[in-house]
Amino acid sequence: MRKKIVAGNWKMNLDYNEGLALFSEIINMVKDEATGTQEAVICSPFIHIHSLVQLSKGYSKIAVGAQNAHQEEKGAYTGEISAKMIKSTGAAYVILGHSERRQYFGETNALLAKKTDTALKNDLRPIFCIGETLQEREANTHFDVIKTQLVEGIFHLDADAFAKLVIAYEPVWAIGTGVTATSAQAQEIHEFIRKEIAAKYGQEVADATTILYGGSCNPTNAAELFAQPDIDGGLIGGASLKSRDFTDIVKTFN
Template identity: 65%
Template sequence: MRKKIVAGNWKMNKTFEEGLKLASEVVNMVKDEVKSDAGIVLCPPFIELHAVSKLVEGSKVALGAQNCHSKASGAFTGEVSVEMLKSVGAGYVILGHSERREYFNESNQFLAEKVNISLQNGLTPIFCCGETLSQREKGIHLDFVKSQLTESLFHLSESDFLKVVIAYEPIWAIGTGVTATTAQAQEMHAIIRDHIKSKYGAKVADATTILYGGSCKPDNAKELFACPDVDGGLIGGASLKARDFVDIVKSF
């Protein structure tokens, strides 16, 4: 049985106090309202990780970071290592988000290094893949997404690959208010799973958690999560409101 996960990516939002208030609200709502065994992950900005880790301790909510560096330590001013993330209680780390790829020129090879060091230190990568509207219109989106997986993940052993969570994010549906149709989401998730099967076999493919990461909201989450190959969501804007985020979790 694949693990169901809803992860909230706060991106560069919320001051320290605002972040603590949001995390506290989520933890309390989850405690009172969520009956499923779905995994719940909050990914606040770096400055809030340690404090949020204290708030989620002992709850159903896990802690994730939004990024990490590919090296263990060193002269990388402004960067954060996986060891630092582990030391403040993070169990997950988002890697390869489309914004990191676009604005910070993160390549598939660079992300492979980040995947490696995350796994070596016991962090679960939430590895993002996805295409632009232009790539979809040109009909190259399937090969593009497959290449992201191949170049960043397919060097892993079977046992390590099974520790990775994949998040498919149609870039054209992030922050635009546009959501992929249920059919579009299911199609891409099925293709991703089939691509994993071609490398690792059906057993590994069937065990891999694949999240949907494009404008998932309380009013469409239930339909999206009902798709056979959609195992939850990587939530952006809706994760900044405790009520919306918890309602998405309850869609299971």
């Protein structure tokens, strides 16, 4: 049974005190909800992570992650944060390859392959994001784009390393736009991703891989999306900034 995950991506929102207050509310609201094979994760800005980890102690179904990590282990990279530093705070996850990082910070598949290696070496679980732009979908190249992101970003891993990944399908045209992929559109891509994993690593690995959907996911559309056979949860942007909305999405699994 693969893990179901609802992960919040706070992006560059919430100052330190706002972040701690929201996380405390979320803990109180989801602590009795995330059960069994299910987990709630908050990926906050770096400065919140250590405190959120402290607040989450004792709640085994609530985890904390970062939104990025540097590809090098350490060194003269002013302003950057290493995977080892993140791990040392007690964080469990790191988002890698978010489309905003690809778009605004020029992150390529080759760079993301390195970031993935470094994160795994430091015992962080990457939530590896893939997804096509509107232009790519309209040109009917979305399957090729996604396959290339998989092949160049993560298919160099051996099966044991690959098994530690969570994958998030986030169509760029659905992020922050209020336009969600239909459940059929999302399922079609998730099924494609799982088939590609099966072709590379075998059916057992594919069946065990958690694949999240992200892009304007909210309490109203989550149930239908999560009911699809290959959608194992969500990566939530805007709705993770409201405790009630995020909690309602977590509760969708119950």
